[in-house]
Amino acid sequence: MAYETPQLPLDLAAFPAQVSSRMQELARGLDESLRAPVLGLVDRPGKALRALLVAACAAPDKAARRILVRLGAIVELIHMASLLHDDVVDKAPSRRGAPAAHTVVGAELAALAGLSCFALAGMEAASVGGGAEVLASRASAGLSYGQVLDVERAFDTVLAIDDYVELAARKTGDLFRLSCLLGAAAAQADPVTGQRLGEFGLHFGIAFQVLDDCLDFQADGTGKPFGLDHLRGLFGAPTLYALRSDGDGGLAELLLSPGFSIADMPLVKTLVTKSGGLQAARELARQHRTLALEALGSVQDAEVSRRVMAVLAFQGWAS
Amino acid sequence: MTAPATVVNVLIVGAGPAGAAAAVTAARAGLSVLVADHVAPPRVGDAVVSGIAMQRLTELGADVAGIRPADSVELCFPGRSRQVTGIGAAVADHGAMRAALADAAIAAGAKLAIGRVTLLPTADKENNAVNAVLNGVPIRAAHVVVATGAAGTSMPTHATGITCAQRFANIDIANRIVLAPLQPAAEPGAQPAMLAVLPGTNGTATVWLTRRGTTSSAAPITDPSRLLQDALAMMSDHDRRFAAAVPIGSAVQATVHSGFSQDLLETSEAFLVGDAAGLANPFTGEGIGTALLSGMLAGRAIAAHTADAARAQYARRLAGEYVGYFETARHATRRYHLVWRTLDAAAASDHTIFAKARRAILLPEEIPGLAGDRVPITSADRVVTGPFLVACDEVGVASLRAQWPFLARLLLSGTGPTRHRIRPALLFLAGLLAEDRPPAITRATPAAAVELATFGALAFLGTESAQPQTRSIDWAGSTLVMAGDFLMSRASSLIAESTPEASWALADWLAELAASRAARLSERPSRAIDLQASLMEFPARLGALLNGGSADTVKTLRTVGGLLGEAFTHAEDVLALTGRRTRLDMTLRASLTYRSSAIPDLTGSHPDEATRLSADPTFAASALAASEHACNNALSRVHTAIADIPGSLARRILTAYATAIAPDTVELCGTPMS
Numbered sequence: 006m007a008y009e010t011p012q013l014p015l016d017l018a019a020f021p022a023q024v025s026s027r028m029q030e031l032a033r034g035l036d037e038s039l040r041a042p043v044l045g046l047v048d049r050p051g052k053a054l055r056a057l058l059v060a061a062c063a064a065p066d067k068a069a070r071r072i073l074v075r076l077g078a079i080v081e082l083i084h085m086a087s088l089l090h091d092d093v094v095d096k097a098p099s100r101r102g103a104p105a106a107h108t109v110v111g112a113e114l115a116a117l118a119g120l121s122c123f124a125l126a127g128m129e130a131a132s133v134g135g136g137a138e139v140l141a142s143r144a145s146a147g148l149s150y151g152q153v154l155d156v157e158r159a160f161d162t163v164l165a166i167d168d169y170v171e172l173a174a175r176k177t178g179d180l181f182r183l184s185c186l187l188g189a190a191a192a193q194a195d196p197v198t199g200q201r202l203g204e205f206g207l208h209f210g211i212a213f214q215v216l217d218d219c220l221d222f223q224a225d226g227t228g229k230p231f232g233l234d235h236l237r238g239l240f241g242a243p244t245l246y247a248l249r250s251d252g253d254g255g256l257a258e259l260l261l262s263p264g265f266s267i268a269d270m271p272l273v274k275t276l277v278t279k280s281g282g283l284q285a286a287r288e289l290a291r292q293h294r295t296l297a298l299e300a301l302g303s304v305q306d307a308e309v310s311r312r313v314m315a316v317l318a319f320q321g322w323a324s
Numbered sequence: 325m326t327a328p329a330t331v332v333n334v335l336i337v338g339a340g341p342a343g344a345a346a347a348v349t350a351a352r353a354g355l356s357v358l359v360a361d362h363v364a365p366p367r368v369g370d371a372v373v374s375g376i377a378m379q380r381l382t383e384l385g386a387d388v389a390g391i392r393p394a395d396s397v398e399l400c401f402p403g404r405s406r407q408v409t410g411i412g413a414a415v416a417d418h419g420a421m422r423a424a425l426a427d428a429a430i431a432a433g434a435k436l437a438i439g440r441v442t443l444l445p446t447a448d449k450e451n452n453a454v455n456a457v458l459n460g461v462p463i464r465a466a467h468v469v470v471a472t473g474a475a476g477t478s479m480p481t482h483a484t485g486i487t488c489a490q491r492f493a494n495i496d497i498a499n500r501i502v503l504a505p506l507q508p509a510a511e512p513g514a515q516p517a518m519l520a521v522l523p524g525t526n527g528t529a530t531v532w533l534t535r536r537g538t539t540s541s542a543a544p545i546t547d548p549s550r551l552l553q554d555a556l557a558m559m560s561d562h563d564r565r566f567a568a569a570v571p572i573g574s575a576v577q578a579t580v581h582s583g584f585s586q587d588l589l590e591t592s593e594a595f596l597v598g599d600a601a602g603l604a605n606p607f608t609g610e611g612i613g614t615a616l617l618s619g620m621l622a623g624r625a626i627a628a629h630t631a632d633a634a635r636a637q638y639a640r641r642l643a644g645e646y647v648g649y650f651e652t653a654r655h656a657t658r659r660y661h662l663v664w665r666t667l668d669a670a671a672a673s674d675h676t677i678f679a680k681a682r683r684a685i686l687l688p689e690e691i692p693g694l695a696g697d698r699v700p701i702t703s704a705d706r707v708v709t710g711p712f713l714v715a716c717d718e719v720g721v722a723s724l725r726a727q728w729p730f731l732a733r734l735l736l737s738g739t740g741p742t743r744h745r746i747r748p749a750l751l752f753l754a755g756l757l758a759e760d761r762p763p764a765i766t767r768a769t770p771a772a773a774v775e776l777a778t779f780g781a782l783a784f785l786g787t788e789s790a791q792p793q794t795r796s797i798d799w800a801g802s803t804l805v806m807a808g809d810f811l812m813s814r815a816s817s818l819i820a821e822s823t824p825e826a827s828w829a830l831a832d833w834l835a836e837l838a839a840s841r842a843a844r845l846s847e848r849p850s851r852a853i854d855l856q857a858s859l860m861e862f863p864a865r866l867g868a869l870l871n872g873g874s875a876d877t878v879k880t881l882r883t884v885g886g887l888l889g890e891a892f893t894h895a896e897d898v899l900a901l902t903g904r905r906t907r908l909d910m911t912l913r914a915s916l917t918y919r920s921s922a923i924p925d926l927t928g929s930h931p932d933e934a935t936r937l938s939a940d941p942t943f944a945a946s947a948l949a950a951s952e953h954a955c956n957n958a959l960s961r962v963h964t965a966i967a968d969i970p971g972s973l974a975r976r977i978l979t980a981y982a983t984a985i986a987p988d989t990v991e992l993c994g995t996p997m998s
Contacts, residue, residue: 035835035839036838036843038843039838039842090805093787093801094805094806096798113841117842118838119809120784120808120834120838123813123834124834124835125835127827130820132828139821142816142817142827143820145809145812145813146813148813149812150727150728152806153662156662156797156802157655157662159797168654238795
């Protein structure tokens with residue numbers, strides 16, 4: 006691809022800050038014990054990839070800025086709700102470089118803070134109207150189902166790749182799809198364009214999740230607690246592939262052994278890499294990335310796909 | 325010998341509980357019924373008859389010899405035993421029950437025959453008849469009911485289990501049913517199994533062991549007697565009641581089918597009932613109550629409709645009353661393990677969701693709602709309320725069953741035959757009717773959404789934060805959060821798609837619930853009544869808004885709903901203080917710990933001090949007096965406010981609702997789990 010300089014068009018570059026400020030406005034009305042955990046996440050916004058995709062998918066000059074900012078806030082709030090709840094479920098110690106909310110305010114308030122984010126997103130979607138409430142609530146339903154699929158497969162060493170992809174599609178893909186659908190709807194894109202952008206979002210999300218799993222097996226420095234998922238029986242795509250060619254069952258035995266610990270991860274890493282699991286997972290990610298880019302390439306408005314590619318390049322994704 | 329063809333309306337293959345129930349129902353409707361069975365009744369000992377199964381046996385006119393009440397269940401999870409009383413169940417000899425049902429079928433006019441039935445493929449489409457042969461005699465029947473148990477159908481492996489049973493001497497468990505999971509389900513790769521011990525006479529007991537089939541389908545257990553004795557030996561390590569058990573007679577085993585789905589019934593040529601329809605509980609193997617239900621529904625459908633229409637009607641009715649455990653086939657195994665792990669991890673939890681889940685999943689199925697849970701609406705008014713509530717259940721269950729059938733089961737459990745319980749949908753309906761305008765039946769969808777969200781809100785009421793083992797997940801805490809999210813997002817979707825104009829109000833309400841709960845958890849002044857007030861105010865208000873209610877009417881509905889929630893909160897405390905089962909299935913201690921009790925507010929004590937309640941009778945008496953007074957006070961204000969509502973039916977519904985909330989309608993029979 007020919008986008009060497011990862012730089013965003015000006016309107017996009019300013020977008021995340023506008024979304025954050027809208028979220029701050031919304032969070033102001035929360036009960037005081039819920040405001041702190043919510044604002045904590047608003048003030049540490051991460052890469053705002055989901056919000057940026059909303060703005061990128063809306064053809065410039067076809068959507069009111071004010072509306073796009075509110076749609077961006079909807080997507081980021083749903084994302085924050087899922088982060089707060091995921092951390093309660095995972096007992097994750099940190100989030101976005103700070104202690105996770107549940108370690109500060111306790112599990113119940115952190116869960117209620119997540120519920121508040123979901124409620125704020127719902128109010129914002131209903132105020133914007135025009136079907137945003139339908140799209141947002143459907144995506145939330147997908148996300149929450151993805152959470153169930155993710156947890157219930159714990160210690161399943163024979164999880165089919167199809168089932169894994171379904172999990173990734175719900176847990177990660179549905180929210181990226183929502184970004185794209187909302188952006189397209191705001192710009193009054195025709196239904197075909199909306200559908201293609203939605204497809205892009207879904208496949209991009211699946212690829213995103215699979216590559217996230219691969220991070221565990223790459224040189225570190227990602228900041229993600231290494232091996233925690235394996236400890237909790239949640240095996241990502243590389244490990245699942247490796248388990249399929251686990252002839253003598255040695256890997257499965259290791260992963261299921263009660264004494265398994267972080268200290269065993271180097272061995273897992275070796276086994277998974279040696280059996281081609283990591284490579285197969287990368288291939289799966291590549292397939293979905295290709296599907297995503299094909300869908301994006303079929304969008305009529307070249308300006309929209311150019312903007313989306315710029316966002317991906319900016320995030321280190323388009324090379 | 326040659327015989328002329330016997331012509332009957334209904335041929336029933338299998339004379340077990342489901343077949344006999346179908347026979348009684350169809351014969352009573354004036355149809356000619358022939359029941360054929362070649363299986364000698366299995367002499368396995370006793371089986372559990374749930375409270376609602378007892379009602380059904382009575383309705384069918386079956387007088388079971390030697391049936392004896394077993395009013396409580398002891399759940400023995402590792403490290404935590406709890407007793408659930410007031411379940412109204414019984415234990416009966418399986419053979420005696422079959423005999424009683426057979427007598428009832430004969431009394432109703434059905435004919436019984438011993439022999440093997442062969443169904444012939446040459447269906448007589450023209451006359452809507454099926455041809456069969458019984459003992460060499462050709463039979464022609466308009467309807468065929470397959471009630472042959474697990475042998476009658478084939479089920480996918482994930483929905484198949486196996487159960488074995490044997491009678492033992494020297495086990496004294498009084499008149500309690502003991503349920504004990506055998507393996508730590510949380511361990512990776514665990515194969516969970518459930519042991520059920522049913523009290524017999526003279527110190528005997530029937531011991532059942534149920535588990536899902538292994539990968540090679542439900543392969544028979546090689547030595548069931550050995551397996552049962554080993555299981556009892558394992559139990560006796562920490563429970564001496566099972567230490568001296570001696571087996572009597574031989575062990576038997578049977579396949580357990582739990583693969584019910586509406587689709588299974590619709591694609592079958594015959595009426596599948598009982599185990600043939602996959603109605604057994606995969607955790608306990610139990611299923612007599614649902615077997616009877618399926619037979620009765622099949623009999624009724626046959627009496628009311630012609631061939632194909634009858635089968636479709638039967639499938640629809642049964643799917644409306646029953647949710648299969650494995651309707652999400654692709655995820656069945658993993659979901660089954662999730663339930664086991666969660667039940668195991670939450671064994672010590674008194675959270676309302678887990679208290680209800682334990683009842684819905686492990687206890688004899690379909691516990692009838694408490695008497696005090698029922699809203700006394702007259703049969704004339706039920707012409708309006710009944711169909712609305714049925715539609716509401718259909719929408720709610722349909723939105724959950726494909727992805728999380730266990731939650732759908734929880735939604736239906738306790739619904740019983742009336743559906744007129746203390747529930748948000750009735751408040752919503754009263755709101756719709758507040759100005760006497762008839763509501764559209766499509767309004768059942770937002771009503772169902774509000775019920776799902778209320779259910780979701782209960783999941784967020786208190787968390788479990790047990791530190792899991794290093795290699796595990798906090799199953800209990802995770803399940804609460806996941807169920808809460810799932811229910812909330814389903815509710816939002818239903819509203820957005822059916823009633824977008826209510827989307828903002830729903831989201832605003834969810835924010836209010838979170839805020840109310842957060843305030844309650846803080847050290848700031850807060851009121852316990854706010855949460856329930858909000859939960860009951862919203863459905864009433866939304867109903868009024870959606871049917872064009874004036875500002876005054878909406879305001880009145882808000883007031884009424886809020887006061888009902890206030891009364892409900894105090895009624896919960898009164899029930900808990902007097903040792904009765906609460907509507908949220910929470911013990912006094914639990915409702916204090918979760919800060920949902922209003923006792924600290926009324927007595928000016930800190931929630932943590934309330935442990936004094938059990939030690940200090942004077943304090944307990946004053947707490948009770950204060951709770952009763954506050955409850956009555958709220959109820960009397962409700963009645964005043966109701967008088968301002970223009971719609972007479974709305975007034976009657978809300979008056980009945982207030983009556984049902986009053987704690988004095990709850991009998992002293994059921995106590996919460998201790």
